[in-house]
Amino acid sequence: xxxxxxxxxxxxxxxxxxxxxxxxxxxxxxxxxxxxxxxxxxxxxxxxxxxxxxxxxxxxxxxxxxxxxxxxxxxxxxxxxxxxxxxxxxxxxxxxxxxxxxxxxxxxxxxxxxxxxxxxxxxxxxxxxxxxxxxxxxxxxxxxxxxxxxxxxxxxxxxxxxxxxxxxxxxxxxxxxxxxxxxxxxxxxxxxxxxxxxxxxxxxxxxxxxxxxxxxxxxxxxxxxxxxxxxxxxxxxxxxxxxxxxxxxxxxxxxxxxxxxxxxxxxxxxxxxxxxxxxxxxxxxxxxxxxxxxxxxxxxxxxxxxxxxxxxxxxxxxxxxxxxxxxxxxxxxxxxxxxxxxxxxxxxxxxxxxxxxxxxxxxxxxxxxxxxxxxxxxxxxxxxxxxxxxxxxxxxxxxxxxxxxxxxxxxxxxxxxxxxxxxxxxxxxxxx
Amino acid sequence: xxxxxxxxxxxxxxxxxxxxxxxxxxxxxxxxxxxxxxxxxxxxxxxxxxxxxxxxxxxxxxxxxxxxxxxxxxxxxxxxxxxxxxxxxxxxxxxxxxxxxxxxxxxxxxxxxxxxxxxxxxxxxxxxxxxxxxxxxxxxxxxxxxxxxxxxxxxxxxxxxxxxxxxxxxxxxxxxxxxxxxxxxxxxxxxxxxxxxxxxxxxxxxxxxxxxxxxxxxxxxxxxxxxxxxxxxxxxxxxxxxxxxxxxxxxxxxxxxxxxxxxxxxxxxxxxxxxxxxxxxxxxxxxxxxxxxxxxxxxxxxxxxxxxxxxxxxxxxxxxxxxxxxxxxxxxxxxxxxxxxxxxxxxxxxxxxxxxxxxxxxxxxxxxxxxxxxxxxxxxxxxxxxxxxxxxxxxxxxxxxxxxxxxxxxxxxxxxxxxxxxxxxxxxxxxx
Numbered sequence: 001x002x003x004x005x006x007x008x009x010x011x012x013x014x015x016x017x018x019x020x021x022x023x024x025x026x027x028x029x030x031x032x033x034x035x036x037x038x039x040x041x042x043x044x045x046x047x048x049x050x051x052x053x054x055x056x057x058x059x060x061x062x063x064x065x066x067x068x069x070x071x072x073x074x075x076x077x078x079x080x081x082x083x084x085x086x087x088x089x090x091x092x093x094x095x096x097x098x099x100x101x102x103x104x105x106x107x108x109x110x111x112x113x114x115x116x117x118x119x120x121x122x123x124x125x126x127x128x129x130x131x132x133x134x135x136x137x138x139x140x141x142x143x144x145x146x147x148x149x150x151x152x153x154x155x156x157x158x159x160x161x162x163x164x165x166x167x168x169x170x171x172x173x174x175x176x177x178x179x180x181x182x183x184x185x186x187x188x189x190x191x192x193x194x195x196x197x198x199x200x201x202x203x204x205x206x207x208x209x210x211x212x213x214x215x216x217x218x219x220x221x222x223x224x225x226x227x228x229x230x231x232x233x234x235x236x237x238x239x240x241x242x243x244x245x246x247x248x249x250x251x252x253x254x255x256x257x258x259x260x261x262x263x264x265x266x267x268x269x270x271x272x273x274x275x276x277x278x279x280x281x282x283x284x285x286x287x288x289x290x291x292x293x294x295x296x297x298x299x300x301x302x303x304x305x306x307x308x309x310x311x312x313x314x315x316x317x318x319x320x321x322x323x324x325x326x327x328x329x330x331x332x333x334x335x336x337x338x339x340x341x342x343x344x345x346x347x348x349x350x351x352x353x354x355x356x357x358x359x360x361x362x363x364x365x366x367x368x369x370x371x372x373x374x375x376x377x378x379x380x381x382x383x384x385x386x387x388x389x390x391x392x393x394x395x396x397x398x399x400x401x402x403x404x405x406x407x408x409x410x411x412x413x414x415x416x417x418x419x420x421x422x423x424x425x426x427x428x429x430x431x432x
Numbered sequence: 433x434x435x436x437x438x439x440x441x442x443x444x445x446x447x448x449x450x451x452x453x454x455x456x457x458x459x460x461x462x463x464x465x466x467x468x469x470x471x472x473x474x475x476x477x478x479x480x481x482x483x484x485x486x487x488x489x490x491x492x493x494x495x496x497x498x499x500x501x502x503x504x505x506x507x508x509x510x511x512x513x514x515x516x517x518x519x520x521x522x523x524x525x526x527x528x529x530x531x532x533x534x535x536x537x538x539x540x541x542x543x544x545x546x547x548x549x550x551x552x553x554x555x556x557x558x559x560x561x562x563x564x565x566x567x568x569x570x571x572x573x574x575x576x577x578x579x580x581x582x583x584x585x586x587x588x589x590x591x592x593x594x595x596x597x598x599x600x601x602x603x604x605x606x607x608x609x610x611x612x613x614x615x616x617x618x619x620x621x622x623x624x625x626x627x628x629x630x631x632x633x634x635x636x637x638x639x640x641x642x643x644x645x646x647x648x649x650x651x652x653x654x655x656x657x658x659x660x661x662x663x664x665x666x667x668x669x670x671x672x673x674x675x676x677x678x679x680x681x682x683x684x685x686x687x688x689x690x691x692x693x694x695x696x697x698x699x700x701x702x703x704x705x706x707x708x709x710x711x712x713x714x715x716x717x718x719x720x721x722x723x724x725x726x727x728x729x730x731x732x733x734x735x736x737x738x739x740x741x742x743x744x745x746x747x748x749x750x751x752x753x754x755x756x757x758x759x760x761x762x763x764x765x766x767x768x769x770x771x772x773x774x775x776x777x778x779x780x781x782x783x784x785x786x787x788x789x790x791x792x793x794x795x796x797x798x799x800x801x802x803x804x805x806x807x808x809x810x811x812x813x814x815x816x817x818x819x820x821x822x823x824x825x826x827x828x829x830x831x832x833x834x835x836x837x838x839x840x841x842x843x844x845x846x847x848x849x850x851x852x853x854x855x856x857x858x859x860x861x862x863x864x
Contacts, residue, residue, distance in 0.1 A: 030854075031565060031566075031569065031852070031853070031854055032852075032853045032854075048480035048481065048482045048483070048851075049480065049851075049853050050480045050851035050852070050853045051480070053853040054853075055613075055852040055853065057613045057614070058613060058852065060613075061612050061613040062612075067615045067616075068572075068613075068615075069572070069573065070566070070569040070572075070573075071573070087573075089573065122853065133463060134463075134502070137463065137502040140500075140501070140502075141501065141502075141503070141519075141521065180493050180494075181487075181489045181490060181492075181493040181500075182489070183499045183500075184499075419480075419481075419482040420463070420464075420482075420487040420490065421463070421464045421481050421482045421485040421486075421487065421554065422462075422463055422464075
């Protein structure tokens with residue numbers, strides 16, 4: 001069998017089949033599994049890339065039934081039951097799990113990508129790190145006050161968990177990391193704006209926690225503008241439509257896109273080839289057991305799946321695009337494949353929601369915990385410690401948790417950021 | 433005053449002027465000072481980039497007389513006493529220290545750069561890391577035995593310290609890190625070749641240590657070929673002229689260049705503008721006090737300088753292009769500027785040689801120590817421990833020595849390599 005993608009869903013599916021009598025080929029276009037919840041820390045120079053990424057091949061070294069393949073999937077041929085690779089190779093399969101994930105969506109404005117990079121891969125994180133650090137460098141050299149202000153205006157578009165974390169951390173960098181290192185500018189005077197189209201930040205959270213998160217962001221010096229839609233982005237800034245009144249221009253040389261998510265193009269290709277339905281974001285609608293209609297041998301999981309959660313006596317509920325859901329789908333898809341091999345009926349997917357957490361900056365976070373007994377909401381320092389240990393815990397499988405912990409501990413005490421290093425040369429010259 | 437370049441020489445010069453009543457602008461084209469002796473560890477996935485690089489700006493945060501500028505120097509105008517930047521800015525100077533360093537030289541065959549990257553910058557290290565790891569991935573996919581063998585043949589050209597360290601570490605990776613992770617190839621069967629034009633490895637070392645280093649390399653499984661000149665390199669391999677007999681072809685898909693060093697192009701530009709002499713490698717011949725003939729206000733130090741060491745009663749001796757020499761030149765240049773400001777005579781540079789050390793792989797190194805009492809040569813495990821602690825010690829100024837130590841300790845015990853992570857996608861497809 002073949003698993004496409006080694007994110008949370010694909011990794012979990014392969015691991016769940018460890019003792020099964022199957023031959024698994026895991027294909028991924030990068031050589032590493034990425035702990036995406038901490039990717040913003042790489043983008044903001046708090047962690048090095050290897051701290052949150054582990055070689056796929058290494059993760060499966062002791063699982064003899066897994067073969068790892070570095071390669072990009074071009075398309076899937078459900079009739080021939082093969083996966084075709086971009087380099088020309090083909091992989092036949094009897095069962096297929098498609099866990100190719102998602103990328104950012106610019107809602108049809110792909111020309112914005114150049115001015116407002118998103119954050120999905122390590123390469124994205126390095127690009128954002130470069131832009132953030134170079135903006136301060138350029139401001140230090142700039143003599144014109146308006147141009148300097150534009151370099152010192154950082155805009156994050158989209159106030160989901162990633163946007164909130166990015167904005168909070170940018171504020172930390174400006175207020176706590178960089179002051180004292182520049183001679184012509186005061187980094188603490190940098191503006192950090194967080195724009196959100198909907199009426200509140202962290203929409204997936206209860207309203208009280210959204211309000212708390214916004215207050216914590218504002219205490220860090222982030223200007224939060226909700227119900228504000230971005231109508232244009234270019235090299236020198238962006239145009240914003242506020243809830244009332246006329247659109248205004250925001251000069252900024254560093255814009256980060258954390259707004260839209262689109263499924264991998266493989267979703268639409270697969271839907272077209274199997275007669276399945278892809279939703280507006282390109283996600284494939286799956287059966288209750290996560291397989292495709294008419295193709296029980298193909299399962300789609302993670303961010304690529306428009307899946308629903310089934311609990312006896314309740315209406316099916318849509319499953320959110322978060323990593324615990326991807327992991328759970330991976331386990332269910334694997335279990336259903338084993339059931340099919342034994343000739344048993346498959347079972348519908350049930351998503352167990354343990355709640356949400358998001359960090360805002362040093363000492364600040366919001367936690368919405370769903371325990372079997374009651375729902376617990378809390379925020380502030382204790383929520384931050386909870387967030388920290390939850391993330392360290394889920395980095396299991398990476399042998400460098402201790403290193404991450406030390407990096408964080410020392411970043412915490414010194415306000416310094418470990419990974420303020422970018423390759424390439426100065427802006428305004430050609431890169432090499 | 434202006435200091436161009438923040439490698440070992442520039443950094444040391446600026447620090448030596450900490451209490452002086454001067455305004456210093458340090459210009460560097462990257463945002464970090466690089467601990468180059470460990471760059472091969474980044475290239476071979478043993479360390480992450482931030483472990484050996486620190487932001488220039490951060491290093492000078494408490495030195496109030498230093499302004500850091502990220503920028504590339506286009507040229508120097510000694511008549512106008514200005515440094516012109518690539519982005520159009522100019523920096524006037526009263527004193528100038530040029531410490532722009534060196535890059536690799538392909539001895540006039542710059543077309544080889546594409547097939548055999550050198551190792552001077554973090555970007556170089558990432559490129560080599562990518563090629564090494566992708567070569568094993570490609571071999572795993574390749575079905576043709578000859579093509580597979582070419583992917584599994586790694587060639588390092590040049591057996592100076594960097595070449596020896598690269599070859600030894602590649603052997604470690606093939607023999608100890610990767611086995612067990614592949615299903616179609618045996619990484620331990622990879623060939624690692626070290627080619628050297630001169631008759632022995634580590635030419636700067638005493639002959640006994642060269643012999644010991646070669647024996648240790650061979651024990652690790654490196655094929656050492658001395659007195660062998662490379663006459664051609666292309667995508668599929670290289671052509672080698674052995675000491676006797678006909679040239680032969682060596683199919684290889686991963687070649688690393690560690691052979692030639694050329695001074696920054698700034699050297700020739702400066703020589704032409706001041707009437708100084710540049711040697712064949714582009715290094716500028718300096719006066720005994722490290723200033724330029726007729727231009728006492730300009731000092732050239734580090735790898736850019738063709739300097740000599742002066743000791744009363746001895747013939748002047750050429751100074752090698754190693755980091756202790758760069759640091760010592762930085763201190764001398766700074767001291768001579770202070771002497772000039774006080775109206776005193778400058779003093780000639782004297783290089784204190786404490787010896788050489790090179791590591792070969794886990795447990796293997798050679799040390800040639802020049803103490804005031806006697807010269808000590810040793811090799812093997814104890815030399816390796818000495819090398820390790822010397823390098824940790826000289827990482828001073830980086831707050832992450834503990835992290836480096838932990839990475840190494842865990843790499844040592846597990847044979848694993850922390851940073852086996854590359855960005856970009858699979859070979860054979862376009863990079864993004």
